[in-house]
Amino acid sequence: MPESNSSFVFTPDPSFRLTASDRARLLPWYDADALERLLSMYPAAERSGILENFQMPEPGQQRGLLVQVGHPQLQAILDEVWVPFWETYTDEEIDAEPGNFPGRELAKRKRRNAGN
Numbered sequence: 001m002p003e004s005n006s007s008f009v010f011t012p013d014p015s016f017r018l019t020a021s022d023r024a025r026l027l028p029w030y031d032a033d034a035l036e037r038l039l040s041m042y043p044a045a046e047r048s049g050i051l052e053n054f055q056m057p058e059p060g061q062q063r064g065l066l067v068q069v070g071h072p073q074l075q076a077i078l079d080e081v082w083v084p085f086w087e088t089y090t091d092e093e094i095d096a097e098p099g100n101f102p103g104r105e106l107a108k109r110k111r112r113n114a115g116n
Contacts (some may be wrong), residue, residue: 010073010107016040016047025055029087030048034080041074054081083110 018026018036026032035054039047051058053066069075082103086094091111 010041010071012037012040013044014040015061016044018051022051022055027054027056029085030054031081031084032075034083038074038081042079065101067100075102079106083107 016036016039018032018039023032026035035051039050042050050066053064055063064079068108069078079102082101083106085101086103086107089097089107091108094108097104
C-alpha cells in the first residue's frame with residue numbers, strides 16, 4: 001500500500017471495473033461502487049490483495065478487515081465502502097460499537113441528511 005504522504009496524488013484508473021464475478025463474491029455489507037473507486041486508486045498489482053478483504057472467503061480461509069489506509073483521500077473512500085455495514089444500526093449502537101471501524105460518522109451523517 002502506498003505510504004502516507006500528503007503530497008502524493010492518487011489518480012484513479014478510469015478503465016478499472018470490478019468484474020461480475022468480483023461483485024458476486026463481495027460481502028453484502030460493503031458498497032461495491034465505492035470499493036471500485038477505492039481499488040481504482042491503487043496500482044493494478046495491489047488490487048486483488050485489497051479486494052480479498054471484502055469478499056466471501058473460500059471454505060477454510062479467513063479474511064482480514066481493511067479498516068484503515070495510510071492516506072486521508074483513500075480513507076474517505078474506505079469510509080464510503082463501509083457505510084452499508086452500519087445501515088441496520090441506530091446512531092446509539094454505532095457509537096457504542098467497539099473498535100475503529102470506518103464509515104461510522106459518514107453513515108450517521110447520511111442518515112441525518114436523509115431525514116431518518
